[in-house]
Amino acid sequence: IEDGDTVFFAVGIAPKSGDLVVVTLDNQMLVKQFLKRGKTITLEDQAGVMKPDNCTIEGVVIQVCKELLSLASDDC
Numbered sequence: 001i002e003d004g005d006t007v008f009f010a011v012g013i014a015p016k017s018g019d020l021v022v023v024t025l026d027n028q029m030l031v032k033q034f035l036k037r038g039k040t041i042t043l044e045d046q047a048g049v050m051k052p053d054n055c056t057i058e059g060v061v062i063q064v065c066k067e068l069l070s071l072a073s074d075d076c
Contacts, residue, residue, distance in 0.1 A: 008064075012059070016036075022058045030045070032044060033045065
């Protein structure tokens with residue numbers, strides 16, 4: 001997932017290990033990978049690993065749409 005991509009997520013679905021989830025942390029929405037190993041749950045991305053204690057899982061990612069055209073081009 002890159003800057004400019006649109007992420008669609010479903011609320012009310014329990015995430016499974018390996019799912020991408022949208023979380024809120026300090027008034028920011030972030031996408032993390034939900035991993036469950038035994039009874040331990042972690043949220044991971046390129047920045048590292050975190051426990052879900054300090055954030056709220058808002059939903060499970062169901063689709064990512066890539067930005068195909070940048071409308072902010074200087075060539076227009």
